[in-house]
Amino acid sequence: MIFRYPCPIFFLSLFFVRRGWASSQPWEQYVYSPKFRSVAPASVKSISGDAVILSDEDGYVLSMNSGSQVSLDFGVEVGGLISFSYNSTVSGGTQVSLAYAESPSFVRSISDDTGPLPNMDYDRALNVTFAERSGSYTVPRANFRGGFRFLTINALQDVMLSNITCEIGFLPAQGDLRDYQGYFYTPNDKLLNRIWYAGAYTVQTNIAPQNTGRFLPQVKPGWAYNASLGVSTPILIDGAKRDRAVWPGDIGMSGLTGFLAHGDIGLTAVRNALDTLFYYQNSTGQFPFAGPDTASFHSGSQSNTYHAWTLISIYYYAIHSGDEAWLNSKWENIKLAVDLITAALHGDDLGLHNQTQPNDWARQGGGGYNSALNALDYQALTSIASLGAEVWPRNSTRTKQASAWSAAAERLKASFNSILWDSSSGLYRDNQTTSLHPQDGNALALLFNLTTSAAQASSLSRSLLRNWNSIGPITPELPDTISPFISGLEVLAHLTVGEASRALELVRRTWGYLLDSPLMTGSTLAEGITANGSLYYRSTAGYAYDASYTSLSHGWSSAPTSGLTNKVLGLEMTGWKTWRFAPLAGDLSEARGGFRTGFGKFDGGWKITNGKATSVEAWIDIPQATSGEVVLPWKCTSATMNGRAWSGTKVTGGGRKTFVGHGCM
Incomplete structure (x- = not known):
């Protein structure tokens, strides 16, 4: 695809659509984290001046004349070091500048402020100088940028940029950023x-x-x-x-x-x-x-x-x-x-x-x-x-x-x-x-x-x-x-x-x-x-x-x-090796979740079924060497834990515990 806008400023509104995938679990669709550390922009936010934008297998290719400006949208908050390949008609001197923004309201030629001043232009933009007419560039580590969604590239001379990516800097010890433990x-x-x-x-x-x-x-x-x-x-x-x-x-x-x-x-x-x-x-x-x-x-x-x-x-x-x-x-x-x-x-x-x-x-x-x-x-x-x-x-x-x-x-x-x-x-x-x-x-x-x-x-x-x-x-x-x-x-x-x-x-x-x-x-x-x-x-x-x-x-x-x-x-740690399972449904009829601790993994869920009589099923899966209490908020005519009649609160021993209640209110 090609976008071209001569000198006047125009704004291109592109809606970011999250990448579809076959989820193994229904909650995975809500994870915002990029899967890979090297992230390409998801869309073009705006273009100003004489610029042509193409796309290839590596992402956007920007052909920018001097004075033009392109703002790219990564779709979610990212942070780290920007890299790209470049081709220029000249070598030496400042070729482009980079500006970063979290909010769509501050996508502009300068960056979000990291020092509060009334004139709101403390950070300005990062000037980039190319030593050769073509090559690759990565932002110096000293200019690490921790949080932004938008990157605005200002062309100070004619230049072509491609393979634009952000190398994610947060959560440095984790390979797959989407691999949550909870x-x-x-x-x-x-x-x-x-x-x-x-x-x-x-x-x-x-x-x-x-x-x-x-x-x-x-x-x-x-x-x-x-x-x-x-x-x-x-x-x-x-x-x-x-x-x-x-x-x-x-x-x-x-x-x-x-x-x-x-x-x-x-x-x-x-x-x-x-x-x-x-x-x-x-x-x-x-x-x-x-x-x-x-x-x-x-x-x-x-x-x-x-x-x-x-x-x-x-x-x-x-x-x-x-x-x-x-x-x-x-x-x-x-x-x-x-x-x-x-x-x-x-x-x-x-x-x-x-x-x-x-x-x-x-x-x-x-x-x-x-x-x-x-x-x-x-x-x-x-x-x-x-x-x-x-x-x-x-x-x-x-x-x-x-x-x-x-x-x-x-x-x-x-x-x-x-x-x-x-x-x-x-x-x-x-x-x-x-x-x-x-x-x-x-x-x-x-x-x-x-x-x-x-x-x-x-x-x-x-x-x-x-x-x-x-x-x-x-x-x-x-x-x-x-x-x-x-x-x-x-x-x-x-x-x-x-x-x-x-x-x-x-x-x-x-x-x-x-x-x-x-x-x-x-x-x-x-x-x-x-x-x-x-x-x-x-x-x-x-x-x-x-x-x-x-x-x-x-x-x-x-x-x-x-x-x-x-x-x-309703599943939480309440002390040293102790936990509580006490759901609060509010206006919900079902929830599940879990997390990992130094003692092991905790998992649980509950579901309310309304029929001729309301029934409740709740379950927890807890580590050995822990103990806790189960406080179910529903009053039921009968209740069982793992198939046996149950009316208490204290639970010892690990593994899965299933609670079923009938005639609940």
């Missing part, structure tokens, strides 16, 4: 399937090679991504395009997605991120606010909340990996970190942590006896205490530590409710001196069981709906913002208290927009949006009205992936 599927809702896999793919693009961090001070103009991200590779970072750094709060969400979707490699990437935080932990026990390739790290910024998130992520990693040797080697460092929290709690008669290091996820306010911080502290104390008690039950020193941390957590919970609960609103206050009712503090309190009764939990869940608009919750602590990170916590919170229909409505509303808005990549999940859905996230809170700076592939936005697996399917 899955989720429901035949009832294609959107939920797409959202699960968009979360999985987002985190996949955030699993990076070690030396692809942002070099500081940044190149001006341009970019360099050749700094060390941490202690080893691969490593889990916050975003594909930027910041490309280890951030503990992000790991608290993206780590779960990594475990559930990507198994062993997800566990490795999280471990390397955590090892980086351990490496930079200071003598007081304080974990760093961020990884070594960030301005926050170089300025010495610290964060009470991200310190707690690090401990929570350590817990999640431990129960999914079963890596007792690693946990034992880190225990003294973990103890220092936990003791830093308990010292803060004991330092005030109120029994809460006074927030003196307010650096956080971008929220405004903070400080005082902050509800989000104290909810995170509570989860850090209870989760790390459970590890000490469960992993080493015969170690008296560690069980005493665990007992003391658990007691501190219970005192915190009592103070949290007496000081911060506002019964008139059905919500917790941001701190003891404000009337603000934050989304983060309330979602975390609900998620981590800070409420004291089912009635209080129900009131809180219902009250959070007051923040919702047509595309999601507007967070009070960062006005004009919908945060998929904090809204993801809210999704998990609603699920935790059994409000499945409410949670699924939020998932469809917000993540449906993140996936299907024409502003987005159509394959990955954005860092954040404004209340009306624009990309001007954090415009007055650090991003200087620079919409192209907003990351469109940010792992902290992937909560629905873990929510659908752990709560809707």
Whole structure:
């Protein structure tokens, strides 16, 4: 085929159609990952000036006269190094420039910004010089580009380009990028399937090679991504395009997605991120606010909340990996970190942590006896205490530590409710001196069981709906913002208290927009949006009205992936070698899924059949040396497990367990 447009600008709209294949399983059609590391553009986005485009067996062939411009669409978010073959009428000097964009809104002659400036042209384009009249070219590794969907080629002289590819740089240890170790599927809702896999793919693009961090001070103009991200590779970072750094709060969400979707490699990437935080932990026990390739790290910024998130992520990693040797080697460092929290709690008669290091996820306010911080502290104390008690039950020193941390957590919970609960609103206050009712503090309190009764939990869940608009919750602590990170916590919170229909409505509303808005990549999940859905996230809170700076592939936005697996399917790790199977159907009638841990593979599913009497069939396949409980939400006149009458919850021993219920409601 040939496209030719003389000088005026014309735009060619080509719809990307995903490659068809014979799926061995129905969920494989939702995987966004390219199968091969070398990826060719899927279509032409636009053409400007005098250019002819042909296609051959190697992809597009671009015959471009000086001043022309061609924008190519890879169909999904990609990242790595661009290569192509070239033929030119001259040698030496700059021949073309390359510009990268995640959103269709920023396909242009310059690249998305990776440094927030008001004029929005920080990165500009990468100039390419050909040494000979013909040959091949690959972008230098220092100019690695972590996240983009569109590549715009600007011809500065007459040139012909062919064999244009992107060598994928993320998930460096995996050959077949589509070979997930976890899955989720429901035949009832294609959107939920797409959202699960968009979360999985987002985190996949955030699993990076070690030396692809942002070099500081940044190149001006341009970019360099050749700094060390941490202690080893691969490593889990916050975003594909930027910041490309280890951030503990992000790991608290993206780590779960990594475990559930990507198994062993997800566990490795999280471990390397955590090892980086351990490496930079200071003598007081304080974990760093961020990884070594960030301005926050170089300025010495610290964060009470991200310190707690690090401990929570350590817990999640431990129960999914079963890596007792690693946990034992880190225990003294973990103890220092936990003791830093308990010292803060004991330092005030109120029994809460006074927030003196307010650096956080971008929220405004903070400080005082902050509800989000104290909810995170509570989860850090209870989760790390459970590890000490469960992993080493015969170690008296560690069980005493665990007992003391658990007691501190219970005192915190009592103070949290007496000081911060506002019964008139059905919500917790941001701190003891404000009337603000934050989304983060309330979602975390609900998620981590800070409420004291089912009635209080129900009131809180219902009250959070007051923040919702047509595309999601507007967070009070960062006005004009919908945060998929904090809204993801809210999704998990609603699920935790059994409000499945409410949670699924939020998932469809917000993540449906993140996936299907024409502003987005159509394959990955954005860092954040404004209340009306624009990309001007954090415009007055650090991003200087620079919409192209907003990351469109940010792992902290992937909560629905873990929510659908752990709560809707209902299969989750709950402690050291322990699990729970407790489905939440909502408006679905069938779901199945699974994931791989250090203990082995977990698989499960359930199906509701409506006939003269409703029947339910559920099943799990679990590793040996684990134990758990099965809590089926349906009340049935009769139920069996593996063909025998069953009415309990505790399940021991591995293998397949099948549950059948009749006369259910």
